[in-house]
Amino acid sequence: xxxxxxxxxxxxxxxxxxxxxxxxxxxxxxxxxxxxxxxxxxxxxxxxxxxxxxxxxxxxxxxxxxxxxxxxxxxxxxxxxxxxxxxxxxxxxxxxxxxxxxxxxxxxxxxxxxxxxxxxxxxxxxxxxxxxxxxxxxxxxxxxxxxxxxxxxxxxxxxxxxxxxxxxxxxxxxxxxxxxxxxxxxxxxxxxxxxxxxxxxxxxxxxxxxxxxxxxxxxxxxxxxxxxxxxxxxxxxxxxxxxxxxxxxxxxxxxxxxxxxxxxxxxxxxxxxxxxxxxxxx
Numbered sequence: 001x002x003x004x005x006x007x008x009x010x011x012x013x014x015x016x017x018x019x020x021x022x023x024x025x026x027x028x029x030x031x032x033x034x035x036x037x038x039x040x041x042x043x044x045x046x047x048x049x050x051x052x053x054x055x056x057x058x059x060x061x062x063x064x065x066x067x068x069x070x071x072x073x074x075x076x077x078x079x080x081x082x083x084x085x086x087x088x089x090x091x092x093x094x095x096x097x098x099x100x101x102x103x104x105x106x107x108x109x110x111x112x113x114x115x116x117x118x119x120x121x122x123x124x125x126x127x128x129x130x131x132x133x134x135x136x137x138x139x140x141x142x143x144x145x146x147x148x149x150x151x152x153x154x155x156x157x158x159x160x161x162x163x164x165x166x167x168x169x170x171x172x173x174x175x176x177x178x179x180x181x182x183x184x185x186x187x188x189x190x191x192x193x194x195x196x197x198x199x200x201x202x203x204x205x206x207x208x209x210x211x212x213x214x215x216x217x218x219x220x221x222x223x224x225x226x227x228x229x230x231x232x233x234x235x236x237x238x239x240x241x242x243x244x245x246x247x248x249x250x251x252x253x254x255x256x257x258x259x260x261x262x263x264x265x266x267x268x269x270x271x272x273x274x275x276x277x278x279x280x281x282x
């Protein structure tokens with residue numbers, strides 16, 4: 001075993017001496033360009049190592065730069081989305097404000113043309129079920145309103161006050177099942193009673209068969225009920241049917257879109273019929 005170890009060490013020593021001689025010869029021998037062979041070989045090896053390291057660092061740098069760019073792009077996109085959402089909300093607010101302004105202008109225009117004493121009110125609530133078609137306004141007894149005062153809008157009749165409190169009041173819409181108003185067909189002067197059906201239509205009852213009533217006829221208040229002032233629009237005739245007997249079956253489309261109401265006028269001036277009834281009771 002000792003002899004084998006001596007031989008291995010001798011072999012390693014011989015290999016080292018041989019490699020050293022090759023390196024010395026390479027250092028003395030020049031290539032065609034005049035550069036020592038050993039230097040040329042060493043430069044080639046190190047240049048390849050540098051190329052690999054440079055490529056690796058470049059790839060890492062590009063990957064990091066791309067990651068940073070994506071993060072910045074994501075942040076910018078989120079900021080743009082927030083700005084867009086804020087702009088859309090602002091547009092909606094401006095549109096709502098413009099619609100409200102136009103509604104108030106129409107209401108003020110109506111109020112200016114009326115010879116009646118009125119108070120403007122904003123709608124602050126509505127009935128939860130269609131069986132009770134009511135609205136709540138922000139005016140009450142402290143503002144001079146009381147039961148059975150009529151409520152109107154630029155388009156026509158809305159309803160009447162039924163439950164006033166100090167700072168608010170409940171309005172029974174004309175389309176409520178328990179609502180009614182004296183009515184007259186504007187063209188033929190045929191009189192009857194308009195009643196609510198609980199839906200978005202009205203019925204005109206007790207109109208004689210002898211009267212000429214056609215689709216499109218305008219129906220207005222007659223003023224005989226003591227609640228609604230005379231001559232205010234209720235709606236237009238939508239259909240006329242022969243019900244048999246002495247009366248027609250007339251369906252009316254209300255002039256007011258009850259689903260879009262925001263502001264109304266409460267008529268404080270009593271109707272002549274109401275004044276007469278109150279004077280008799282006194």
